[in-house]
């Protein structure tokens with residue numbers, strides 16, 4: 001299967017910046033969601049989950065077809081809680097009906113990262129909605145209970161290497177786990193809605209203890225009330241991953257640079273873009289004085 005992005009001839013950078021701004025203003029205004037964490041983290045996870053179904057071996061799944069809009073995919077147990085992000089974006093789809101669902105879900109993640117003071121994520125439009133029968137089966141997204149070998153093998157299907165995996169996992173600086181969504185809980189105290197390299201500093205500096213949580217799942221907890229999933233902690237159990245954890249803990253610019261590249265690659269997996277498709281680097285509200 002080849003997913004060729006369509007050339008959007010009648011929309012300009014200004015049109016897409018207008019969509020970006022509509023999402024960003026709504027994100028700024030609706031700040032009370034999830035105990036004042038806001039919608040940034042769940043929008044980031046929605047962009048990742050709508051892309052993370054891709055299988056490079058047969059080019060099925062991925063962000064192109066916007067199939068998260070169909071219940072077969074949105075009801076995947078791996079997607080519990082993401083309906084909050086989809087409901088947040090529904091009015092944006094109404095306001096800009098010309099934007100495909102695939103472009104909507106991925107753009108939502110780009111806005112979230114940039115408005116939470118993360119790096120600029122270059123983004124290309126042209127995903128085309130596919131029919132419901134093209135929705136990938138459930139079970140393509142990762143479990144949190146395994147170790148480094150599982151993580152490395154899982155991301156091979158998404159064509160992502162060790163460095164890209166560690167950079168992407170840095171998004172776990174945002175938001176929190178919710179017992180009723182995934183059976184993991186915490187962090188206790190303020191979860192973050194600012195994109196930083198804290199995830200890597202916490203991994204290296206906290207005193208982690210493996211404990212069984214209220215849902216009978218094992219997770220790593222620290223005296224300060226932080227938590228890590230087994231797949232998070234795996235990054236300091238494996239020498240190759242550990243090298244990148246240390247790099248990103250000590251070099252925030254390098255983390256931002258590598259995260260932006262890896263997140264773009266994740267959001268574009270399986271898509272062939274025409275040479276003529278522009279790459280947009282959107283302004284944040286702050287940089288526009290809005």
Ligand code: HEM
Pocket residue numbers: 041042044045048080081142143144145151168169171172174175176177178179181182183184229231263
């Ligand atoms: C081994 C790979 C991964 C596993 C097993 C994993 C697992 C999880 C789990 C269990 C949660 C808690 C969800 C909830 O309870 O509501 C979560 C949240 C989150 N994940 Fe991941 N994740 C992985 C990779 C990623 C990647 C690659 C990104 C983005 C680049 C990402 C972004 C997020 C964000 C932003 C949240 C917070 C969501 C919220 O606060 O509602 N994760 N992840």
Ligand SMILES: CC(=O)Cn1cnc2ccccc21
Pocket residue numbers: 172173174175176177186187192198199202226227228229232
């Ligand atoms: C602060 C911190 O690293 C908390 N944290 C650690 N792993 C996480 C996975 C999903 C959401 C939040 C997570």
